[in-house]
Amino acid sequence: MTESSDLIGIDTLLSSEELALRDRVRTFVDAEIKPNIANWYEDAVFPLEIVPEMGKLGLLGMHISGYGCAGRSSVEYGLAALELEAGDSGLRTFVSVQGSLAMSAISKHGSEEQKQEWLPRMATGEAIGCFGLTEPTAGSDPGSMQTFARQDASGDWVINGAKRWIGLASVAKVAIIWAMTDDGVRGFVVPTDTAGFVATPINQKLSMRASIQCDISLDDVRLPATAVLPNVKGLRGPFSCLNEARYGIIWGAMGAARDSYLTALSYSQERLQFGKPLAGYQLTQEKLVNMALEINKGTLLALHLGRLKDAGTLQPHQISVGKLNNCREAIAICRDARAMLGGNGVTLDYSPLRHANNLESVRTYEGTDEVHTLILGNHITGVPAFR
Template sequence: MTTVDSLPDSSLPGPGDLIDFDGLLTAEEITLRDTVRAFVAAEIKPNIARWYEDAEFPLEIVPQLAKLGLLGMHLEGYGCAGRSAVEYGLAAAELEAGDSGIRTFVSVQGSLAMSAIHKHGSEEQKQRWLPAMAAGEAIGCFGLTEPTAGSDPAGMSTFARRDGGDWVLSGTKRWIGLASVAQVAVIWAQTDGGIRGFVVPTDTPGFTATPIEPKLSMRASIQCDVTLDDVRVPADAVLPGVVGLKGPFSCLNEARYGIIWGAMGAARDAFEDALAYSRTRMQFDKPLAGYQLTQQKLVDMALEINKGFLLALHIGRKKDAGTLGLHQISLGKLNNCREAIAVCREARTLLGGNGITLDYSPLRHANNLESVRTYEGTDEVHTLILGQHLTGIPAFR
């Protein structure tokens, strides 16, 4: 009879590492990755089931994320860590191995709100907000999506009009992460001169954020409806560095890049939960891991996780080298989200009925990934981006 003790050791780094993935990383990258992994193991994993069940985002971890240098970590100056794209990706994978909601906080804060100010803001805007956001003393949100303008942000109806020396913003936004706990919002709006971004303190009269409840996904995270009821801001609230959709898209691509890594972190965690369970769950006098069908599932999952991490690393190296094509971000986001969901669902099958409880991570990850594959561009949008790249013909309309 096969026993658990006689099974091969699986305590390898990463996703049941079949390729010596760590051999592709620098010592500094491994140190950063291991630091974030240890934080997740100590602070996130013991608590995530409760946070998810209670639909609670743990604001108490924000100072810890800041202390680790994870807020705006890929940005230079203003108190930001100035880490590489690969280091940011490795951190994103570890955070999402804890939960998508935790990685999403770092993404909304750093890749969206902070990136918008860093890329397109005035020096005064940068000095006012970025150091506080990097330190976790101010939380930001990013208001682009609307109830009727998701995949087609050009169809937004939120409008900013000039009134003397001020701007007055009116409209609604939906699925805006962190809006109810944020101190500052980057709001994108139509103007007579094109789409512009505005830095709006959330205590400005007329700004209202209402959490969206109940949710079946991303429960340990905050997404809101935002109402802008004649929100008046001064002339210097506008982001001076950009006009048009290239402004928000430049930030979305930063967030999409993090998802390429994050989705694989969730898949790896689901796989490792299923692997550990299959080695200890005894059925018909031997562990589930000793059956051929189980091993096929485990191998198929591990293959996709290893390939997904290789793809993420390749894209990260290109991003650091300045040679990354925008279509390659779509390639990574489309592939890794799709494969990660499949891995998490398959991992759940190895857990049987126990897999629908919060004692195990696969179904929680799968539910979260349904949101991750939808935001920052749906599968369909990224398919059409790649289709246009292949054929030269846009097919969005």
């Protein structure tokens, strides 16, 4: 938090190590991301040149232990996600796709050989990974996926199908592809130079422009028997990784909200209307207070869930509480901050509308608002309402 946004002393709940890591990431964002993000966003460019620096900071797979990974706590990972998304959701998404999805799948479910082959290079950023679950007709319902992997007489796996909205696929060296098999859903470690694997960036986006999302086609992609993730079967495999990513979003959304709030606060203190600063008007102060309250509550919620995660007691429905609440409140804060900037707020000179546009994607991926509402409804009532 910052002095003008931390109304309840949240920083006092953090250890010196947690504060030091947060400050290192904040310094990186202030120096490398914020001065450049408007141009990256306008030009729809993902800055690959910052990936090695993220590796040096220990941000890639930072919650994984061993294999060159930092082995940081869940709270530390959350603080890093918050600071990265204060820069831009697309940059936090890179860390999430790389670490919480692709690396997490290998770490949780892979063989020792798969871990040794990929995790050290992914931790430094030398190798980028992607995570292929969503399909053109299977977003919120991955159990209906059409991508299919069959094992032939030689023991090789042959995959056919399509994936959509797959982050980083066109720049990745390895893809974790989830496919239906005769034995249920299985995960596969797929080098992206394998014949039949084609990733095509999705262009003309209005959100997450400084990020890469792709369509993937899989046309008779042939893999050895050792390509399968050996330690998991069924949808609990991808869901275990999605929960890691959802957890990071709980923190990240508050970073976008905080940056938007601070932008609106600074602007209101400098912008004169009717002879005095906007900050001197009651309506302005009410908006700022409401923003700050939700940022404090959302950050405190994220911290509480992080402590539960570090204690090994965090439950899936609690992740839904954080993802649903913090995305919903963050996008409202960003929109209100944009309104406070007037016409200037629709330019890339200011961050709130860029954050709001990005959050349209963030509230959709890793479970829509509706999906998390139904998860919580099921938890509260005991009655599933998904179908």
